[in-house]
Amino acid sequence: MSSKQTEIQQAFQQQMDEKELLNCMRCGFCLPSCPTYIESGQQETHSPRGRIALMKAVRDGVIEPDEDVEHSLNLCLGCRACEPVCPSGVKYGRLLEDARDIIQQHKKQSIPVKLVRRVVFKGLFPSQSRMRQAAGLLRFYQTSGLQTAARKTGMLKVLPPHLRLMEQALPKVPRQRKSRLPEYKAAGPARKRVAFFTGCLMDTVFSSTNEATIQLLQLAGCDVIVPPIQTCCGALHGHSGEKEQAKQLAKRNIEAFEEIDADAIVMNAGGCGAFLSDYDHLLCDNPDFQKRSEAFSKKITDISDILVELEFHRRMPLALPEQVITYQDSCHLRNGMGVQHAPRVLMKAIQGVSFKEMKDSGRCCGSAGIYNILQPKMSMQILDHKMTEATQTKAAAIVTSNPGCQLQMAAGIKRSGHSPSMRAVHLADLLLEAVLFG
Template sequence: MAVDVDTRENMNMEPNKQISNPDCSTAGVSLLNKFDMNEIMNCMQCGFCLPSCPTYRQTGKEVASPRGRIALMKGVAQEALQVNHEFENNMYLCLGCRACETACPAGVPYGSLVETAREVVETNKKEQSKSPFIRDIVFNKIFKHPKRIDTLGTALWAAQAAGLQTLADKTGLVNMLPRPMAEMQKAVEKVASPAERKKRQKIVKPADQPAKLRIGMFKGCIMDVMFYETNQATSRVLAKAGCEVIFVDDQACCGALHAHSGEKDGAVELAKRNIEVFEKADVDFIVNNAGGCGAALKEYHHWFHDDPEWKERAMAFVTKTRDANELLTELPQIEFKNSLDVRVTYQDSCHLAHGQGVRNQPRQLIRSVPGVEYVEMINADSCCGSAGIYNITNFDMSMRILDDKMENVKKTKAHLIVTSNPGCLLQMKQGIIRAGMQDEMEAIHIMDLLDRAL
């Protein structure tokens, strides 16, 4: 079937040239039914999204823009294009930052569209038995099992405690790793020991006042391993604000990694587990401190559009879900004891700003800390290039975006770069190292900043 004129023009294709690949066949009708044509057709092709898109700014290519990708989705959904390697590469070049949603005058839900496109890609590969073995390990054997993630965290702690990370750096053995992993490990700080993690109080209560609210802490999977202390700091800050904080047992990964990687069934399975455990916890609010996790948690109801019973339960879960910044600004202001006397800038988490619409609250909290001189960064809400595992799977593009971000960071002359997402935090730490600014600047999660001031 020939490519329609609109699709061809938006892809900058030659008149008679079609994207094709002999290794990939056109998806079946049932597979293409996953696309929401109403939302695809809502894209007016106006181009307001182009300046906001990090990959379009880096490449200048139409297929690397939201508008171009939607044109590709339209071509596939209408069976004018194949679900092939080129389609896959264009869908996965996207960071999923959703800045285009903020810019879009028509309110096109691009984030859900690109998730569907990736689901179509992965489903098509599975039907052809071409899904890589490593995907099964990551998505089914690891991230569905919190205890296994905890075990990996223990292995990382053991390697750090034995000095293997330092030894690998000094001897150059680290360079045997793929470059993305070799560079990223420099930004990874010491993880909490198993003994320290076992000491956690499951319930953290206010010390000097009756509890106003009963909070269920969504601790995340990687977050609770790599940034255990940030979760602890969050519980202390919430307790200071008058909340009883409960680390609910048996919670699972939020499902964002699965949803963003085309593994929708896995995302739904994890969502059901979380909905069930927090229903039993009987809390007033479900609070998280990771912008990416929070965006997924707040969109659980969209994952059950064809399941009325679970959609209702998911909606109840979503209604209770808050980002920590969001809830803290709804409560009486905390009285901080320490003056920090630092110059601070803020790097927006894409999924917190564009996905959840939480922008002013973190800035309000930062400004409330005694001794903080706050300076706004140019394009603070542009993506830093982290985007989940994008800085591993698309390393070169990620680093180009990060290096551009660091130019804006430098202009602030800040001592601290504050973030609200673990991926952003690791990426900004890596950016500081790449810029050679370790002696001048530190990247820190906002909950750790507030905890320091307590």
């Protein structure tokens, strides 16, 4: 065993939660819910219980933490579909994050990989100004004629097929605003005072969805506070082995929101929401933030939940032209936060719309943060299965509650040849369309 492998094994012994590893009874209830287990031809090492067995074997010194172990962990989507069906309540997502973090912090990396990770995780996502600049460049690419020229001349053929597909699926990036108002008053008597978590990707590439979300909250009777110093939620860092950076971002967000006397902290991205609601675990070893993180996490609420609570769908006329729609659950919204009923209540309340549930709507679409970039083969297999089920509904719109899911489903629509008769749309955008049409 190399010195690096020895370090990894020692870190597993010191940092992995042995009690949580032993909680797995190897009953197999998780197997039918795991996309990678199914798509890999039911390989045990690509199942939740198989990966837990690998983690425990590394911790116990039975096997070496070699490339096969790392590949198995990296191939996991982190969708957490195994958690709701686990009779022992194993917190698999936390085990996966801890294992990835240990490997990432102790493995030897090339200089280019180190540079890219530093730019992405420390330079780009934690800085909203840099995120706006990047989105501005993307908008320039789309509107200046560069995108048209790149496509016509075949320049994009230098990219791998999955990245070409992602380029085609990118939404039109809105013009970047320099700042956002700190407060938005309710349209009518205020029934709640809420804080809004804007997110990094949501407030740049998907800023129009954030605008729609704020309008919906106002119409529902909410005064909306937007803390200007909030930052990236840290989910991408936490899932990619940059846990310390995720903790720093969590502290910044807690400090940004804790002075606001808000009834709830509302977000519109399932991936962000699940990570924000788990800050109390992320910072459980920090005495200064233990109670503060618990108070923060308890307030995290998805936009769909608060709209249903305030009976927005009953108080506001909602209508759209006749069409069939279906819904792709955000894995972390459904499995991490337990939100699956509220989005469906809202969609079914729209006059003129026929909601049709797709088979396996709760199964991951294959986006999983940057999984579709790092694991394109498995991601496309999962996406193809998803599009087969979506096509069966004959839906004109696949509604989502997470930006990654929306991009992935848009890519699936392109890949399956269903554009422009089918579109991927965020729930907030669909609801605002229904308000304006109704």
